[in-house]
Structures are given as C-alpha cells and as structure tokens.
Amino acid sequence: MTSIATEAEAPEASKAPRPRTRTLAGRSPRDLLGRAAVYLLLAVAVVTVAFPVYYAVAGAFMGPSELSSYPPALVPHSVTGRNFSGAVDAIPLARQYANSAIVATVITLAQLFTSVLAAYAFVFLPLKARAAVFGVFLATLMVPWEAIIIPNYLTLSGWGLGNTYFGLVLPFLASGFGTFMLRQAFRQLPGELRDAARIDGAGHWRFLWRIVVPLNKPALAALSIYVFLSAWNQYFWPLIITRTANMQTLQIGLTSLRDSEMADPGLILAGVVLSLLPTLALVVFGQRFIVRGLTAGAVR
Amino acid sequence: MPTAPHTAPRAGRRNRWGEHGLAWAFLLPSLVVFVLFIGYPLGRTIYLSGHANDLFGAPSRYVGMKHYTDLLTSADFRRTLVTTALFTLFTVVPGVLGALVLVLLLENRIRGVRLLRSAFALPFAFSVASASVVFAVFFNPASGVLNGLLSHVGLGPIGWLTDSRYALVSVAVTTVWMNLGYNVLVLSAGIGSIPGEIVEAARIDGASGLRLARSITVPMLGPNLFFLTVVSTVHALQSFGQIHILTKGGPDGSTRTLVYSVYEKAFAYGSSDFGTASAQAVVLLVVVLACTAVQFGVLERKVHYA
Numbered sequence: 001m002t003s004i005a006t007e008a009e010a011p012e013a014s015k016a017p018r019p020r021t022r023t024l025a026g027r028s029p030r031d032l033l034g035r036a037a038v039y040l041l042l043a044v045a046v047v048t049v050a051f052p053v054y055y056a057v058a059g060a061f062m063g064p065s066e067l068s069s070y071p072p073a074l075v076p077h078s079v080t081g082r083n084f085s086g087a088v089d090a091i092p093l094a095r096q097y098a099n100s101a102i103v104a105t106v107i108t109l110a111q112l113f114t115s116v117l118a119a120y121a122f123v124f125l126p127l128k129a130r131a132a133v134f135g136v137f138l139a140t141l142m143v144p145w146e147a148i149i150i151p152n153y154l155t156l157s158g159w160g161l162g163n164t165y166f167g168l169v170l171p172f173l174a175s176g177f178g179t180f181m182l183r184q185a186f187r188q189l190p191g192e193l194r195d196a197a198r199i200d201g202a203g204h205w206r207f208l209w210r211i212v213v214p215l216n217k218p219a220l221a222a223l224s225i226y227v228f229l230s231a232w233n234q235y236f237w238p239l240i241i242t243r244t245a246n247m248q249t250l251q252i253g254l255t256s257l258r259d260s261e262m263a264d265p266g267l268i269l270a271g272v273v274l275s276l277l278p279t280l281a282l283v284v285f286g287q288r289f290i291v292r293g294l295t296a297g298a299v300r
Numbered sequence: 301m302p303t304a305p306h307t308a309p310r311a312g313r314r315n316r317w318g319e320h321g322l323a324w325a326f327l328l329p330s331l332v333v334f335v336l337f338i339g340y341p342l343g344r345t346i347y348l349s350g351h352a353n354d355l356f357g358a359p360s361r362y363v364g365m366k367h368y369t370d371l372l373t374s375a376d377f378r379r380t381l382v383t384t385a386l387f388t389l390f391t392v393v394p395g396v397l398g399a400l401v402l403v404l405l406l407e408n409r410i411r412g413v414r415l416l417r418s419a420f421a422l423p424f425a426f427s428v429a430s431a432s433v434v435f436a437v438f439f440n441p442a443s444g445v446l447n448g449l450l451s452h453v454g455l456g457p458i459g460w461l462t463d464s465r466y467a468l469v470s471v472a473v474t475t476v477w478m479n480l481g482y483n484v485l486v487l488s489a490g491i492g493s494i495p496g497e498i499v500e501a502a503r504i505d506g507a508s509g510l511r512l513a514r515s516i517t518v519p520m521l522g523p524n525l526f527f528l529t530v531v532s533t534v535h536a537l538q539s540f541g542q543i544h545i546l547t548k549g550g551p552d553g554s555t556r557t558l559v560y561s562v563y564e565k566a567f568a569y570g571s572s573d574f575g576t577a578s579a580q581a582v583v584l585l586v587v588v589l590a591c592t593a594v595q596f597g598v599l600e601r602k603v604h605y606a
Contacts, residue, residue, distance in 0.1 A: 034509055042410070042416060045401075045402055046416060046420075049420055049423065052423075052431075053423070056434045059437065117330070121323040121327050125320075125322055136334065143585070144585060147345065148337075148342055149581075150341075150348065154357070155337075174332075233429070235427070235544075251430070251541075254433050269437060276430060282425070283481075284425075287418070287485075
C-alpha cells in the first residue's frame with residue numbers, strides 16, 4: 001500500500017542535493033531550538049510509554065525486599081529467578097498457558113476457515129441476496145459483545161458447556177470482521193484468474209485452496225495475528241464461563257495472582273512477563289501485518 | 301467460439317444451480333455462529349429486559365418497561381451513566397490527542413524513527429489483564445513506584461485506586477497507556493498514506509514543523525482521526541477488564557461504568573439479576589449503535605463498501 005511506497009521514496013528524498021546545506025552550522029538558532037524541543041518531547045514520551053514495560057521486566061527479576069523497599073528500587077541489584085518459580089507454584093500457570101494457547105489457536109484456525117469460505121462465496125460465487133447477506137455480516141460487527149453476554153452465558157451453561165474448552169471457543173468460531181477483510185483482499189484478484197482456472201478444469205474448491213488462498217497470504221497472516229491477539233487477550237468471557245483454576249486462561253490467572261492473599265508484586269510481574277512472550281513476539285515480528293489488519297476498516 | 305452457445309447455457313444453468321448451493325454452503329458455518337451467538341442473544345437480551353426473574357435468574361413474569369423506568373428514576377444509574385461518559389472522555393481525548401502529537405513529532409525527519417515507532421507500539425502487546433496488573437503494582441499506595449516518586453518531591457501518598465477522587469482517572473490513565481500503541485499504529489498508517497508530493501511541495505514552499513502539521517498533516521489525517529475517535533469511544537464504552545482488575549467498580553461506586561454495572565447485576569457476588577442487567581445491556585447496545593451509526597453516516601460519502 002501507500003505506506004510501503006513512501007518508505008521506498010524516503011531514501012531518494014534524502015539523497016536530493018540538500019544534505020550538504022543541512023549541517024548543524026547551516027541552521028538558524030530558531031531551527032535548532034525547535035529540533036531540540038522535538039527530541040526532548042520524544043524522549044519524555046518514550047520514557048513514559050516504555051517505563052511500565054521496563055518495570056514489569058525489571059521487577060520480575062527483583063527480590064521481595066527490593067520490590068517493597070521505600071522508595072522503590074528501579075534497577076534489580078541481584079537478579080533472581082525466584083518470582084518465576086513462585087508464580088508457577090501459586091497458580092497452575094503451565095496449565096493456564098496451555099489453555100490460552102489452545103483457545104487462541106482453535107479460534108484463529110476456525111475463524112480463518114469460516115471467513116475464507118464466506119469471503120469466497122461473496123466474491124466468486126453467484127448469490128441472489130448478496131447485499132442482504134453481506135449486510136448481516138456487517139451488522140454483526142456493530143453489536144457490542146458485552147451487551148449480549150448474558151444470554152450467551154445462559155445458552156452455553158444450559159448446554160452444559162460452562163467451564164469447558166467448547167464453552168470458551170464456540171461463540172468465536174466465525175467473524176464478520178474476518179470475512180469483510182478477506183473479501184476486500186479477494187476482490188483485488190484479477191477476474192481472469194477464475195476464468196483461467198475454469199478452462200484448466202479447476203472447480204471452486206480447488207481454485208480456492210490452490211490459487212486464492214496462496215495468493216492472499218499477507219491478508220491471511222494479518223487476520224491470523226489479529227485474531228490470535230484478540231483471543232489470547234480476552235478477559236470478560238473467560239472470566240464468567242470458567243469456574244476452576246484449571247480451566248481458566250492465563251489472563252484470568254494473572255488476576256488471581258493479584259487478588260491472592262500474598263499479592264506479591266514480584267510474582268505478578270513474573271506472570272505478566274511470561275504472558276507477554278507470545279504477544280510481544282507477534283507484535284515485533286508481525287507489525288507490518290498488524291497495521292494492515294488494523295486499518296482494514298478505516299478510510300484509505 | 302461460435303459452437304459454444306449450444307451447450308454452454310444448459311451446462312451453465314446446471315452449474316449455476318450448483319454454484320448457488322455452494323455459496324450457501326460456504327456461508328452456512330458463519331451464519332450458524334452468528335444466529336446462535338449474536339442474533340438469538342440480541343433478541344433474548346431484549347426479552348429478558350422485559351421480565352422479572354427468580355433468585356436463580358430464570359425469567360418468571362413479564363413486567364413490560366418496568367426495568368427501564370426503574371433505571372430512569374434511579375440516582376445510582378444516572379451516576380453510572382455520568383461515570384461512563386467521564387471515563388470515555390478521559391480516555392478518548394488524551395488517547396487520540398497524545399497519539400497525534402507523537403505521530404507528528406515522529407514526522408520531523410529524526411534519527412531512529414523506526415526504533416521509536418516500535419517503542420510506542422509496545423503497549424499493543426499488553427492485554428487488558430497484563431496492563432492492569434502492572435499498573436496495579438504502580439498504584440500500590442505503600443510500595444508502588446508512583447507514590448515512591450511523589451515522596452521524592454515531598455508529596456504525600458495518594459490512594460490512586462482507593463480514593464474516589466482519583467480512582468476513575470487512574471483507571472483512565474491505564475487505559476490510555478494500553479491503547480496508545482494501537483492509536484499510534486493507526487495514525488502512522490494514515491500519515492503513510494498522505495501523498496508524498498503534497499508534503500514535498502509544502503516543504504519546498506518553506507513549510508516545516510508546526511506550520512506543516514497545522515496546514516497539511518492534520519487536515520489530511522482528518523478521516524483517520526475521525527475513525528480513531530469513533531473506535532476509541534466504542535472501546536471505552538465497552539471497557540471492562542481494567543475496572544474489574546483495578547477497582548471492582550469502587551471505591552464507593554466511583555468507577556462503576558455501564559458495562560461494569562451489567563457485570564455486577566448479572567454475575568458478581570452471586571447476583572443473578574438478569575432482568576435489570578439486560579435492561580442496562582440494552583442501553584449499552586443503543587449507545588454503541590448510535591456511535592457506529594454516526595461513523596457510517598459520515599463515512600458513507602467517502603468510502604465505497606460495495
């Protein structure tokens with residue numbers, strides 16, 4: 001998209017004949033002052049934004065005496081791994097980690113599958129009530145989940161699925177957003193592709209999995225990251241649909257670390273650091289995909 | 301090609317029948333999920349809001365609009381609405397403006413832009429729960445970093461989460477931090493899509509710094525800022541985790557927003573007052589739908605969905 005284009009243009013712009021004159025000496029004092037202010041503001045902003053991240057990591061390695069010292073220590077003097085083992089002892093962390101991984105993976109794969117099929121139907125198949133059906137998909141985007149959480153809780157408890165994996169994933173196996181995003185991507189494919197595939201004797205099923213899906217890997221990656229992050233980070237639904245520590249997801253486990261009798265900040269921060277590993281990896285390595293996903297509904 | 305018309309239409313027609321069936325088969329999995337977990341619960345929420353329920357939450361008798369009229373006359377609920385509005389204001393305005401300032405500062409051809417942009421995107425990796433428990437550690441009145449820093453400048457310990465004057469602001473600060481990564485990513489993408497020639501032309505005309513931002517960048521970001529404001533508002537209205545973790549609606553109900561009130565009535569402390577909770581859920585639904593309607597109403601002229 002255009003963001004890629006500007007990145008590519010940027011080096012050329014800086015290669016323009018300006019650099020010589022743009023030395024320190026060539027600048028007016030007012031210009032220099034302005035730049036100093038920009039750097040100062042940015043420095044303050046970076047410290048403010050990054051400090052909680054830094055402190056979570058640093059605190060996770062501090063001993064209890066440092067964490068409760070007054071005024072608080074900002075740098076761990078003796079690095080300890082005790083908080084991590086302590087967190088593992090306090091809650092069934094491994095089990096909750098697995099729960100979160102299972103739930104987020106199942107939701108991601110299921111949403112990819114259902115969204116790919118639905119988007120394909122909208123783009124490549126004839127449909128009488130296309131506008132109306134698409135309207136239904138769009139309408140699902142506007143309903144706040146919190147407003148319909150009570151009947152969903154009653155439904156799934158009524159089916160005996162409270163405190164089960166099925167209860168955790170069932171409502172999230174399809175998504176209007178995923179369908180909308182993939183439909184936008186599929187429409188970019190040239191129509192001749194389908195004609196060519198038809199002439200080669202490929203039916204819809206084969207065309208979908210052999211041509212459409214491989215050609216849309218970036219959009220599918222963006223959707224996967226987005227769905228996985230949202231599922232991994234869910235809070236309200238797992239809070240009410242699970243009852244036992246063994247069925248809770250990691251996010252609920254973190255809260256129980258805070259609410260527990262001891263509420264040791266070291267254990268809490270160690271738990272946070274562990275819970276961040278997968279999402280941090282996704283944010284760092286998948287940033288360009290995330291941007292694409294985030295702005296799919298925005299104006300271009 | 302002249303020989304084709306004889307066979308093609310018939311084969312085509314049969315094929316098209318099959319294709320219609322295939323289309324519905326492809327849509328079916330999604331539609332089933334939507335009907336069971338969005339459509340039905342929507343109707344059911346409205347149904348429940350018109351019924352009283354027994355102690356176990358089962359609807360017992362039809363009471364019409366009683367739950368709504370009760371809400372309208374309840375001072376507690378009015379306070380909940382005010383708290384919700386304040387929380388939205390405290391998170392959306394600083395969140396959007398803060399991200400705008402950061403993104404504009406990053407436009408100043410400075411060194412290490414990529415690194416900085418990644419730093420600002422860091423909070424995006426945090427879930428509601430992880431961000432909230434980290435801030436809970438900060439806000440701790442005795443051992444928290446915030447009061448520690450305050451004590452250096454001689455200011456007394458503040459009950460960030462236990463004093464009803466500060467609790468809502470503290471929860472809002474946590475929320476602003478949590479959403480900053482998302483906001484920066486959205487606005488960066490917006491700036492990236494401003495045509496380079498326009499910015500170059502303005503620079504050649506001598507515009508830079510504040511002037512460039514005021515006359516070119518901010519106006520060009522208009523649609524993105526609007527999108528971000530609406531999305532942030534809807535997110536703020538739906539906020540739950542940070543309130544549940546940090547304050548549980550307290551102290552003294554000072555952080556009880558609409559969503560939190562729904563949770564309290566329906567699920568907290570063994571309460572199963574699904575009737576009242578559903579009426580509040582319907583209020584939430586109407587407010588969120590109104591925000592979304594504004595978005596679509598304004599954007600309709602600018603975006604082509606079909």
